[in-house]
Amino acid sequence: MLSFIGRSVVQKTITLFFVSIVSFLIIHLAPGSPSQVDPMNPKFTPEMVERFQKEFHLDKPLYIQYIYFYQDLFTGKTVSWKDNQSVLKKIWERFLNSLPLFVVGTLITWTLSFPVGIRSAIFRGGIYDRSATFISYVLISIPGFFFAYVLIIFVVTYFHVPVIGMETFGIGDAPATYLFMDRIWHLVLPSMLGATGGIAVLSRYVRSQMLEVEGQDYIRTARAKGLPAEQVHYKHALRNALLPFVTMFGLILPGLIGGSVIIESIFSWPGMGRMAYEAVLARDYPIILTVNFVSAVLVLAGTFISDLLYLVVDPRIRL
Amino acid sequence: MTHDRPLLCVENLKVYFQSNGARAHAVDGISFEVREKETVCIVGESGCGKTVSALSILGLIPTPPGEIVDGQIIFSGQNLINLDEKAMQKIRGNHISMVFQEPLTSLNPVFTIGDQIGEAVRTHQQIDTEALFQYCVQLLNDVGIPSPKQRINDYPHQLSGGQRQRVMIAMALACDPDLIIADEPTTALDVTVQAQILALLRSIQKKRSMSVLYISHDLGVVSAIADRIYVMYAGIMVEQGNTDQIFRSARHPYTQGLLASLPSPSKRGKRLHSIPGTVPNPAYKPKGCPFHPRCRQKILSCQQEYPGMCDYGEGHLARCPVLFKPKGYPG
Numbered sequence: 001m002l003s004f005i006g007r008s009v010v011q012k013t014i015t016l017f018f019v020s021i022v023s024f025l026i027i028h029l030a031p032g033s034p035s036q037v038d039p040m041n042p043k044f045t046p047e048m049v050e051r052f053q054k055e056f057h058l059d060k061p062l063y064i065q066y067i068y069f070y071q072d073l074f075t076g077k078t079v080s081w082k083d084n085q086s087v088l089k090k091i092w093e094r095f096l097n098s099l100p101l102f103v104v105g106t107l108i109t110w111t112l113s114f115p116v117g118i119r120s121a122i123f124r125g126g127i128y129d130r131s132a133t134f135i136s137y138v139l140i141s142i143p144g145f146f147f148a149y150v151l152i153i154f155v156v157t158y159f160h161v162p163v164i165g166m167e168t169f170g171i172g173d174a175p176a177t178y179l180f181m182d183r184i185w186h187l188v189l190p191s192m193l194g195a196t197g198g199i200a201v202l203s204r205y206v207r208s209q210m211l212e213v214e215g216q217d218y219i220r221t222a223r224a225k226g227l228p229a230e231q232v233h234y235k236h237a238l239r240n241a242l243l244p245f246v247t248m249f250g251l252i253l254p255g256l257i258g259g260s261v262i263i264e265s266i267f268s269w270p271g272m273g274r275m276a277y278e279a280v281l282a283r284d285y286p287i288i289l290t291v292n293f294v295s296a297v298l299v300l301a302g303t304f305i306s307d308l309l310y311l312v313v314d315p316r317i318r319l
Numbered sequence: 320m321t322h323d324r325p326l327l328c329v330e331n332l333k334v335y336f337q338s339n340g341a342r343a344h345a346v347d348g349i350s351f352e353v354r355e356k357e358t359v360c361i362v363g364e365s366g367c368g369k370t371v372s373a374l375s376i377l378g379l380i381p382t383p384p385g386e387i388v389d390g391q392i393i394f395s396g397q398n399l400i401n402l403d404e405k406a407m408q409k410i411r412g413n414h415i416s417m418v419f420q421e422p423l424t425s426l427n428p429v430f431t432i433g434d435q436i437g438e439a440v441r442t443h444q445q446i447d448t449e450a451l452f453q454y455c456v457q458l459l460n461d462v463g464i465p466s467p468k469q470r471i472n473d474y475p476h477q478l479s480g481g482q483r484q485r486v487m488i489a490m491a492l493a494c495d496p497d498l499i500i501a502d503e504p505t506t507a508l509d510v511t512v513q514a515q516i517l518a519l520l521r522s523i524q525k526k527r528s529m530s531v532l533y534i535s536h537d538l539g540v541v542s543a544i545a546d547r548i549y550v551m552y553a554g555i556m557v558e559q560g561n562t563d564q565i566f567r568s569a570r571h572p573y574t575q576g577l578l579a580s581l582p583s584p585s586k587r588g589k590r591l592h593s594i595p596g597t598v599p600n601p602a603y604k605p606k607g608c609p610f611h612p613r614c615r616q617k618i619l620s621c622q623q624e625y626p627g628m629c630d631y632g633e634g635h636l637a638r639c640p641v642l643f644k645p646k647g648y649p650g
């Protein structure tokens with residue numbers, strides 16, 4: 001067990017090292033350069049460009065830049081090129097903003113997908129299954145942004161509820177309960193929208209997993225023992241059908257940092273996704289690279305957690 | 320050895336499968352009975368409909384695509400075909416239990432064998448945890464699992480094939496059923512293990528005086544345990560009789576073919592006979608006698624008509640009206 005953990009940590013550290021090199025190269029070799037050092041930019045004089053290049057080591061060879069960058073990152077000194085703010089602090093603030101959206105969205109997705117998928121599989125071919133299938137495909141095929149605009153118009157027109165941003169503008173000194181409710185209202189719609197696509201896809205996947213397990217020999221054995229249908233489905237079948245989702249559970253982790261660019265943009269939500277997107281447009285390398293590095297860490301941590309969870313839930317896997 | 324009171328009586332059972340296009344007549348009007356304390360074997364090549372027949376008894380035919388379209392399954396005076404799901408659950412595992420062909424895939428990989436055996440008991444009986452544990456250990460001991468107190472916490476993948484099948488048998492015995500259906504329980508095992516499992520089944524049957532319905536594609540296996548034998552071909556019964564009648568004076572060309580393909584000391588070194596051709600697809604069975612494309616003794620009328628069983632007396636029946644005309648058979 002300990003050796004498994006040790007081996008895994010070493011492997012993942014090596015992977016992380018290569019990821020850091022590759023992402024660094026991709027960002028720096030991509031065409032275009034930050035506006036601050038663009039000679040065509042009339043806002044900056046050649047002296048300013050030169051000073052900027054010096055300050056951020058842009059005049060050094062790439063591998064030196066690489067070392068400087070990760071040195072700064074690990075000592076927490078990286079700053080954004082745009083406003084000289086600490087990158088880690090910026091990311092942390094944005095992360096706190098994205099977190100509720102992510103948590104609520106994920107909770108909605110997982111709590112709805114499983115019952116829907118399982119029920120569809122148990123009553124396959126029935127009216128419930130067919131409606132669920134139909135709705136899933138509708139939700140999968142409608143683009144999220146279109147759906148979002150339709151919903152916003154609907155909610156604003158009929159419920160007169162403001163839905164843009166994290167809170168209603170200029171609400172600062174309202175009573176606490178009112179503030180809280182306002183936050184909740186602002187949270188509900190973007191989370192639900194973020195979840196719809198996920199529910200449609202995940203419930204399909206749950207259904208197919210469950211269907212596959214229901215066809216196994218041991219399900220027939222369970223029935224041959226005289227077990228009631230609920231026990232056959234919810235104990236013998238479900239326990240096996242859930243195994244692959246343990247892997248997925250670890251893979252949600254990176255979603256923490258990605259956020260949803262589209263949803264955050266539509267709802268003017270000051271989250272991680274939007275920050276990363278804006279950083280890409282501004283070629284703010286420190287932010288892009290840091291976000292990149294943190295997501296790589298989260299992906300690797302996620303797979304590590306999945307591996308550990310698998311060990312716990314599947315008795316066939318032993319070290 | 321045989322006892323005359325029938326425990327299970329299947330009459331004119333028809334099970335059809337509707338897959339896209341043609342309807343597969345997997346079981347096409349079979350009748351057989353199992354008496355109390357008797358071991359009855361159903362023998363036939365793969366694809367004859369043996370498993371489907373067994374599953375129908377427990378009401379486990381996947382519907383759709385399968386459907387029991389006709390017939391009766393009388394068990395202890397009760398027609399199982401009319402029973403609702405709840406009543407059927409009381410019979411499964413409790414009065415009739417089943418041992419399946421593939422011991423690996425038939426056990427749930429994520430539960431311990433103790434869990435799975437105990438569950439069979441708790442489904443039908445009130446029993447406290449300590450007593451249940453003792454009883455499961457006892458069952459594992461009865462089926463010959465060494466150091467059962469430790470093994471009881473094992474998962475199926477930790478056991479060998481033979482041990483898994485012993486666990487399946489322990490599970491089937493859990494509620495002391497009246498009838499055990501064993502569907503090719505040794506087919507997936509190697510030969511020495513086969514013999515052990517067979518011996519185990521036989522000793523359990525004697526000790527507990529239960530009835531056993533043993534299904535196999537191998538007449539050789541059957542000779543060791545059967546009181547009576549039914550030979551099945553393409554969804555119908557083609558011959559039935561006690562073990563002596565089948566082995567000494569088989570009447571049907573199919574049974575004779577199966578017998579001729581058995582290895583024996585006198586045939587050592589020679590090439591074994593095998594029946595040419597294969598079992599017909601149950602959706603496209605030939606007209607007349609379904610065996611005629613493979614039968615060396617067929618006559619022209621075999622392709623057109625196929626009358627019922629002919630009685631040779633003393634419970635020996637065969638369904639080949641051509642070769643061995645019984646007394647009073649017209650023509």
Ligand SMILES: Nc1ncnc2c1ncn2[C@@H]1O[C@H](COP(=O)(O)OP(=O)(O)O)[C@@H](O)[C@H]1O
Pocket residue numbers: 336338343345363364365366367368369370371372381384385601
């Ligand atoms: N689930 C099923 N769906 C469709 N057809 C089936 C199914 N199960 C059995 N059959 C049909 O029944 C026939 C007999 O199958 P089976 O009883 O398993 O044969 P045996 O056990 O004698 O080898 C098969 O050839 C197949 O055509």
Ligand code: SF4
Pocket residue numbers: 571572573608609610611612614615616617618621638639640641642
């Ligand atoms: S009825 Fe004809 S074809 Fe069928 S087994 Fe008898 S002789 Fe052969």
Ligand SMILES: [Mg+2]
Pocket residue numbers: 369370371502503
């Ligand atoms: Mg079979």
